Amino acid sequence: MxxxxxxxxxxxxxxxxxxxxxxxxxxxxxxxxxxxxxxxxxxxxxxxxxxxxxxxxxxxxxxEDKEKLFQAVLEQSYRDIREAEQQLNLQELTPADALRRLVEFTWSYYLEHPEFLTLLNSANLHRARHLQESRRARELNSPLIELLAQILERGRKDGSFRGGVDPVQLYISIAGLSYFYLSNNHTLSAIFGRDLMAAKARQERLSHMCDVILGYVLRD
CATH class of the missing domain: 1.10.10.60 (Homeodomain-like)
Incomplete structure (x- = not known):
């Protein structure tokens, strides 16, 4: 020294x-x-x-400024959900159970973290430029897609899943089925005259989503 x-x-x-x-x-x-x-x-x-x-x-x-702070908040929000997903240990479940668990988790996480949905809404209003500038956000999301691809491949090999399923498209469907319902529950409830956030309606929605996702990937 x-x-x-x-x-x-x-x-x-x-x-x-x-x-x-x-x-x-x-x-x-x-x-x-x-x-x-x-x-x-x-x-x-x-x-x-x-x-x-x-x-x-x-x-x-x-x-530095509000823009950088917003980007950091988005990165942290993705880090939180990805870390929670890692606790599911999906690789230890059968392919069908792993997919069902991911659908259930996504639905529950969105319900319990409504701020995550509103942050995504705000990011989309600004054409996701904060995420486009964030290599960290892309790095956080890549492992989930890789894991989903592995689950699909395991299912294809054991004969339970059909082949040719794009893991990115599948995850968008899983997230979208929850996201649209919850983000638009007020207008949908008003239009259809049903309380879509009632406990019975939420359970029906979850069952429907699991049926849709598994019905798409499972072999006949």
Whole structure:
């Protein structure tokens, strides 16, 4: 070590990193709620700072501006759902059970995290430019598609699934069957005169989605 220089003690440096991680996590959670309520255009950094209980300058220090913060929130939202999916251990289930479990999980996750759907709505209003600029978001989603491809291949090999199923198209269908229903439940309920969020209606929807997805991939 050069004479006259002082190295920060390792415990102190680690504590500073933990503080930084905690601060960024707090900011991301506050920003997620703000963007979910007001969208990118209506969100205000002052309110995010107030929600987080932190100085607004600290938000700019970590995330530069509102656009970068929105991108970071989207990345974290995808990280959260992908990490939750990893806990399903789909590779340990039979192909049919793995697909059913993924459909059930997607439906439950969207129900329990409505902010995820509103964030996606906001991202789409801005033509997903924040995701297009994010290599991290693509890296987070690739493993799921690879796993789904493996499940489809296992099913094809054991004779339970038909071949030629595109894992990307299949996942879009799984997500879309939940997303459209939940994002439009108010208008759909009004149009059809049914409470589509009643417990019985939600269970019927889940059963329908499982039948649709499995009916598409299973061999006759």
């Amino acid at each position: 050069t004479r006259g220089t002082r190295r920060e003690p390792a415990p102190a440096a680690e504590e500073r990193l933990r503080d930084a991680d905690r601060s960024q996590g707090t900011i991301l959670a506050a920003a997620r709620d703000e963007f979910a309520l007001f969208g990118l255009g209506g969100a205000r950094m002052d309110r995010i700072a107030e929600r987080a209980g932190l100085n607004k300058r600290l938000i700019y220090y970590y995330f």
